[in-house]
Amino acid sequence: xxxxxxxxxxxxxxxxxLHADFRDLFQRQxxxxxxxxxxxxxxxxxxxxxxxxxMNPDYLKIPQEWKMSIHxxxxxxxxxxxxxxxxxxxxxxxxxHSGFIGTPKYREVPELCGRCHVxxxxxxxxxxxxxxxxxxxxxxxxxxxxGAHNTQKASIDIINDVRxxxxxxxxxxxxxxxxxxSTEKKISELDSIMTSMRKSGALxxxxxxxxxxxxxxxxxxxxxxxVNLVKAKTDExxxxxxxxxxxxxxxxxxxxxxRNFSAxxxxxxxALGIITYIRQKF
Amino acid sequence: xxRRGFLKSLFSVLSxxxxxxxxxxxxxxxxxxxxxxxxxxxxxxxxxxxxxxxxKVNVNDTPVIVIHHPNxxxxxxxxxxxxxxxxxxxDSATGRIICPCHGANFTVEGKVISGPAPRPLKKxxxxxxxDSILIG
Amino acid sequence: xxxRIYNWIDCRIGxxxxxxxxxKEYYVPRDVSLWSTLGFVTLVGFxxxxxxxxxxxxxxxxxxxxxFASILKIMNRVPYGWLxxxxxxxxxxxxxxxxFLHIIFVFYRAGYKKPRELNWLTGAVLFVVILxxxxxxxxxxxxxxxxxxxxxxxxxxxxxxxxxxxxxxFIKGGEYVTGxxxxxxxxxxxxxxxxxxxxIAALHVFFIWRTGxxxxxxxxxxxxxxxxxxxxxxxxxxxxxxxxxxxxYMLMMFVYLIAMFFIITFNPDMFLSEYAxxxxxxxxxxxxIRPPWYFLAPYAMIRVIxxxxxxxxxxxxxxxxxxxxxxxDTGDEKNIRKRPILLGLFSVAIITWVVLTFLGRF
Numbered sequence: 001x002x003x004x005x006x007x008x009x010x011x012x013x014x015x016x017x018l019h020a021d022f023r024d025l026f027q028r029q030x031x032x033x034x035x036x037x038x039x040x041x042x043x044x045x046x047x048x049x050x051x052x053x054x055m056n057p058d059y060l061k062i063p064q065e066w067k068m069s070i071h072x073x074x075x076x077x078x079x080x081x082x083x084x085x086x087x088x089x090x091x092x093x094x095x096x097h098s099g100f101i102g103t104p105k106y107r108e109v110p111e112l113c114g115r116c117h118v119x120x121x122x123x124x125x126x127x128x129x130x131x132x133x134x135x136x137x138x139x140x141x142x143x144x145x146x147g148a149h150n151t152q153k154a155s156i157d158i159i160n161d162v163r164x165x166x167x168x169x170x171x172x173x174x175x176x177x178x179x180x181x182s183t184e185k186k187i188s189e190l191d192s193i194m195t196s197m198r199k200s201g202a203l204x205x206x207x208x209x210x211x212x213x214x215x216x217x218x219x220x221x222x223x224x225x226x227v228n229l230v231k232a233k234t235d236e237x238x239x240x241x242x243x244x245x246x247x248x249x250x251x252x253x254x255x256x257x258x259r260n261f262s263a264x265x266x267x268x269x270x271a272l273g274i275i276t277y278i279r280q281k282f
Numbered sequence: 283x284x285r286r287g288f289l290k291s292l293f294s295v296l297s298x299x300x301x302x303x304x305x306x307x308x309x310x311x312x313x314x315x316x317x318x319x320x321x322x323x324x325x326x327x328x329x330x331x332x333x334x335x336x337x338k339v340n341v342n343d344t345p346v347i348v349i350h351h352p353n354x355x356x357x358x359x360x361x362x363x364x365x366x367x368x369x370x371x372x373d374s375a376t377g378r379i380i381c382p383c384h385g386a387n388f389t390v391e392g393k394v395i396s397g398p399a400p401r402p403l404k405k406x407x408x409x410x411x412x413d414s415i416l417i418g
Numbered sequence: 419x420x421x422r423i424y425n426w427i428d429c430r431i432g433x434x435x436x437x438x439x440x441x442k443e444y445y446v447p448r449d450v451s452l453w454s455t456l457g458f459v460t461l462v463g464f465x466x467x468x469x470x471x472x473x474x475x476x477x478x479x480x481x482x483x484x485x486f487a488s489i490l491k492i493m494n495r496v497p498y499g500w501l502x503x504x505x506x507x508x509x510x511x512x513x514x515x516x517x518f519l520h521i522i523f524v525f526y527r528a529g530y531k532k533p534r535e536l537n538w539l540t541g542a543v544l545f546v547v548i549l550x551x552x553x554x555x556x557x558x559x560x561x562x563x564x565x566x567x568x569x570x571x572x573x574x575x576x577x578x579x580x581x582x583x584x585x586x587x588f589i590k591g592g593e594y595v596t597g598x599x600x601x602x603x604x605x606x607x608x609x610x611x612x613x614x615x616x617x618i619a620a621l622h623v624f625f626i627w628r629t630g631x632x633x634x635x636x637x638x639x640x641x642x643x644x645x646x647x648x649x650x651x652x653x654x655x656x657x658x659x660x661x662x663x664x665x666x667y668m669l670m671m672f673v674y675l676i677a678m679f680f681i682i683t684f685n686p687d688m689f690l691s692e693y694a695x696x697x698x699x700x701x702x703x704x705x706x707i708r709p710p711w712y713f714l715a716p717y718a719m720i721r722v723i724x725x726x727x728x729x730x731x732x733x734x735x736x737x738x739x740x741x742x743x744x745x746x747d748t749g750d751e752k753n754i755r756k757r758p759i760l761l762g763l764f765s766v767a768i769i770t771w772v773v774l775t776f777l778g779r780f
Contacts, residue, residue: 003759006763007763010763010766010767010770074398115385116384116385116397117382117383117384117385118380118381118382118383118385119368119382119383120382122382198695199692199695200686200687200695201490201493201494201687201694201695202493202494203490203493203494203495208366208367209362209366209367210367211367212366212367212368213362213363213366213367213368213369213383216366216368216382216383217368217369220382258500258501259683261501262501262504262679262682262683262686263679263683264303265300265303265679265682266676266679266680266682266683268296268299268300268303269300269672269675269676269679270672270676271296272293272296272297272300272672273669273672273673273675273676275289275292275293275296276293276665276668276669276672277669278289279286279289279290279293279665280662280665280666280669307497307498307501307502308473308498310497310498311473311476311496311497311498311499311502312473312476313497
């Protein structure tokens, strides 16, 4: 009797992968519930309209593009740049009372981005690009290089012969890219080491902050588009990065020491194990 | 017999080494931390900080800004923005501290007004001594 | 000098006689192998957990605002803190492996048949206690991994109709996993469970001491017609416990330590995922939440069986079966190779467990 009970139970267990969608079901029943203390944050009325069928097709792609951007990852949404009230469509889109700015004029884009990116705006306005924009209304603004909604983390590859040949030859941009190259390379090296150290539990917050501010300062200077200035400052910044690298390496060495210490203990226990084995045998 | 004796003593030596390799770290683990190298105080002259203005100085590898606020007196704050680490600056026109990277705004006492900074700026200890200001 | 100290102790507690009777004159049966040392290895594993845990306790702060930071401090700022914490984590996982092997081997060798029913019973309770240790300890770092894993595990009782919601809230101390959950899990992990474990482990070791090692050559008539205690079975053709079997104990202990330090040297984050070093964020669910590997099989079972109540009932029934097995399988035959149906069920159970564990990974 008992045997049959066991057999039946085990058959039940074995015959269960009958539901192909068991993962989705579980996801819905257990994982997607609002486990946190607060309800899931609404994206705001902007996204509702901009993804609906009645919207002008040109504007339909915007929310999707934004969701792939670095702004979305850092919880910067529509009203942070365009103003307005994220909970009230009538107030936002109808009137300028809520501070709503729709699509900014081409000439005024830098000021829109510069509300947050203060330092960069300052340098941009002194640059050839900035002056061209303000005097002639033509020239690159922020969106030209960084995109409007699908803005990504800045990298040296933004400078390329497709983007930088709209008004002049690539020669100038190439020289600038070369000037930036070694510093940018060092920055990405240090960044990847820090990320992998952080994933193993190292306390790299201070180092990450130092790297970020050095990178930000260096890239802010770039926005003057002054090759001589960049070249002059490169040594200074490479030195700063060198100091950060020194501290990072001492952290890496500490982790190497840990590995060596554990290896030493491993060897010790292996030796003890072998001796015990020999003594047991003979 | 000889081999047995040798193995036995080798075993004892290795066991003691293994034990010591745990006792020593344990001892260090529980020991009180040595007070890190005496944090040096930095002295600046009062006249370096004009009324309504600010002065930047490095204190123990931390960039610090000393502000002379007309009502609140002298305040020393760490310039490291609590968002991602950029160095903040004092804008005497608006009386606010602003971070050039993502526009975080702080009051003159370091409290967050707007922007992505999660915490207020760190206050640095400040002592007025005659014509000088001691920070740190 | 050592001899003088030894003599002083010996005169007072009879140490020589104790060693002679319990270790030198106790012969273990000849069919006992290295596998039989696994119980001792589990004990060693647990002692390592206890000692490293106690030292971690001197720096850990059981409050949601400070727990994660205290763990990072232990790993980075406290000298050799990394050593004890890594030993504790790797030790917990290795302990589970050794525990599973121990249970499998005892079952295989029918070490639960009379007169050893109480050994199995206390052992099964110990197994449950150690699982509780794992569940409560997992939350303590307050990382994304801890928080979300615990959220899912404490949600599972909600399947039980009627009292399920209440049970879930009772465990969590509220509607969600919060600081209240953290402090009570901490209290369990550090005070309540160790106390229970010491008492039951002492009983377990006591029963094993009184009944002796199990062997296929044991007298099946024991406790049947004559119901008085006749002492531990004597195996004159076996080997003395000391030094022969004792050396096996030592060898397996070193194998355990070698395994532990091998993992610590070459892959210390083997049992952790990238979310183990990110502070818990109740508002952001990571992409792949999974319980630790030893819970993947029950987790997969609940996911796969469409009727969730059936899923959890089967597991509860299996647990009860596991606890009372000696009272269900009371036959005389100890050799599992002569019992093909049991051997078949046993193999199927293990294979099912392995398959479910793999299924649970995805």
